Amino acid sequence: MQFDEFRDHRLSRTIPVQVVQHRKSVYGKWIDYWEYADDTAQEAEARRDVQRLREEGDQVRIITRRKANPDFGRFREGMYVKIHPSTVRFAQGFRYGRVKRVGFAYITVVWSGSDEVVSKFIPEFLAPQLEAED
Secondary structure, three states: OOOOOOOOOOOEEEEEEEEEEEEEOOEEEEEEEEEEEOOOOHHHHHHHHHHHHHHOOOOOEEEEEEEEEEOOOOOOOOEEEEEEEHHHHHOOOOEEEEEEEEEOOOOOEEEEEOOOOOOEEEEEEEEOOOOOOO
């Protein structure tokens, strides 16, 4: 079996991003300058960039925009997944499993050895099986 990488992502349809916009004149239109992920480190960097641009005399603002989540629908019921080695269940022998249910925050996985052993994982600790290429 070949599996995709482990990634930290949300299960929602859209994700928020911080967008720094600028314009040259009072009546000019706002132009996207930078786009940052919605986390504290990225937000702090965006604020520093805005401050620097304002000191240079540009009109700058930060807006929050929602964009389509590229990882939405990454997990489907019946799909085989690999469990991350840093989890407790991996140490207990729970290496691979099958997705039983995809919820809002958790993915319910059935152990590949027995349908009676079920665990919930956040998507960060799962890697889906790659689709076979034709």
